[in-house]
Amino acid sequence: MHAINATHDPSLRSWVGSANRTGTDFPIQNLPFAVFRRSGSDEPFRGGVALGDQILDLGAAELAGVATGVAAEALAACAEPTLNSFMAMGNAAWSALRKFLSEALRADSRFAARLRPAFVPQKAAEYALAARIGDYTDFYASIHHATTVGKLFRPDNPLLPNYKWVPIGYHGRASSIRVSGQDFQRPYGQVLPKGADRPELAPTARLDYELEVGVFIGAGNQLGSRVPLAEAEEHVFGVCLLNDWSARDVQAWEYQPLGPFLAKNFATTLSPWIVTLEALAPFRAPWMRPAQDPQPLPYLDGAALRTAGALDIQLEAWLETARMRAQGLPPERLSHSSFRDCYWSVSQLVAHHTVNGCNLEAGDLLGSGTQSGPTPEEAGSLLELTDGGKRPISLGTGETRTFLADGDRVVFRGWCEKAGYVRIGLGEVAGRVLPAAPPS
């Protein structure tokens, strides 16, 4: 687990002015990674680090000229069109680059003049996925989500007997993952109309979002080897925001016995910025299991977990309807929860995933599952917020929602804050629902 070091010092300020503004997601204590290029250009995509409202171009010649040693090697890897190579270099490289950037970008750096040309404004940039995602695994790690959803799908049997023992997960679709800004047509799927004895193919009528934390794997493990819990975080590069769009009517009809498939694999959207675990060091929290619950099996338990296994990341879901956009009204917040309430930690997800020898690779993505908190208002999906579509939400425009309407744009935000430290943000992930294509 990462120690707090000079890069987290709350007194640090940057010579990039916007990084010092109160409330920025990207102060010098953050230094998250993305892959970007100038909007609309045919430049190659390459790695960048966010600072205030700017992006430090990690492929810029100015930067290569001032780095040395491991940091220079890491920078060279970051100039590639995906960060897979950089992720595979492991924690020593990530940490060396963070230290180098923290020093080069702080107010008293002697490189300020030299590095100023290496920045691109965020508003002038477009993003790509930060990694080629070989495999995407989605977990189900919020017990609050699992219980509420379980009640809707299986009223007599909401939380299955395995839930408190097994970090339940399944493999998702890698090919349809896109970076923030993904607009997609309402998908078709087989649905069973209420009372019908045969399904029909129709655009989903119960389109939902799922508020998740995405976890990028850095250094992988060999097929046949196991990552012990105590070493699990060494394999984690960082976190982002993830929207696991879901067609609930399709899901209800298709999910037995092999799990969700077409209900989920039409689109998954990620925030562009990956915040490293090292940046999150000040925002750790004890991982706690209620005393009345079974305690984890030994391979999923450990001292560091109990001390600081959780991550206190605040999460919000916002909705912007077409009417809000037309009327110039702001989006409305639908919920607010914290990743701290997750029943399983990131380290437990990694240890469990590999306990059978399954190999994780650099750039693989884990989803946390919908992060719902203990109260109904903290629910991370419309399915939960509307009690399975039975209690519509009222919006300030006079509109109501059970599930998403065409034109709806969903935005997630995430950040960490704690007394004595500078707030750091995950940025946001946005995506919009377009009308279904005409029947073919």
Added chain:
Amino acid sequence: MHAINATHDPSLRSWVGSANRTGTDFPIQNLPFAVFRRSGSDEPFRGGVALGDQILDLGAAELAGVATGVAAEALAACAEPTLNSFMAMGNAAWSALRKFLSEALRADSRFAARLRPAFVPQKAAEYALAARIGDYTDFYASIHHATTVGKLFRPDNPLLPNYKWVPIGYHGRASSIRVSGQDFQRPYGQVLPKGADRPELAPTARLDYELEVGVFIGAGNQLGSRVPLAEAEEHVFGVCLLNDWSARDVQAWEYQPLGPFLAKNFATTLSPWIVTLEALAPFRAPWMRPAQDPQPLPYLDGAALRTAGALDIQLEAWLETARMRAQGLPPERLSHSSFRDCYWSVSQLVAHHTVNGCNLEAGDLLGSGTQSGPTPEEAGSLLELTDGGKRPISLGTGETRTFLADGDRVVFRGWCEKAGYVRIGLGEVAGRVLPAAPPS
């Protein structure tokens, strides 16, 4: 659907003698693709085509010198270390290369002397996966398997109401797929001992194989687009054999509600050779749905499907125990089934997979699910053959099996035969179970 053409002519013979031997998997009418190099060498992997007991090296200079046009472009793509680029070229390129190879390799070819140095004996070769597999989807398309297994997992509810409507599938793990010859340690996993109220971590005691057909996607589709049933086969490059190793005790405990995960993702093994759909043209069969069953929704139905949507591929599972090896005894055949009995066709799997706009990419892999036939002896897994482990199989060595023992080697074979055509084979896929690692 591919027409029968001159490449299927049963009278064709090759100037490579072993291709003309009765019973070979790889006559000149087959021409399947793999990625190979000389065993133990540090040569680059590249594409090859099987002919008798030889491999035509598609990267060989001799070959490049005689091909022209699209066939030459296809050959250049086949010289890469994976066939993804070749697969992405689509059917016109695959078919042009097949025609070129058929002509260059037949007995009366003028290229015989020139191409002779471009061969490597199969016994001197080692294989790699033929494609970088971006996503792997496993289906559940044999109703006989689904019914038998359903009875074991859900005695009161064997075949779920969606089965006859939805080609049930789920996403599998791409990173742990290996080519034939994969030996792996018996995996650990959480299992719930009979009568226990808490699970334990243990090596699986119910390790099984699953006899499947693997389907490689060639040309992909854009995210948000749909592949109509009538065009589905244009997106399919070819088929191979697939062993979806499964830990049944882990599966039973973990699979609800999101499907199999660690029970399956520790290893999946593929045969090296991919037989193209064009090579399989003579072995098509009508796709039939029993009259008493619901007929498919329109997006899963069509005239070509009804005429020739099925593939009559014979499938066998063989077991070689450590004792058989020690005593020099041959492997024993455990079952024999046909892909013809599959409830859903390959075209239906593709059309269903994309009906929501999910994008398939060149090199993606679909598994058919365990191919069990209508009689109990045709079951494609030990779970079925032993009635869930209750009725052990007796082997000629005096051994018995419910599930796989350490040292067991499982071999699948596949082939097509039909009066008036030359038999073609899929070759074989083999893998072996090693003892579990010591507890850590």
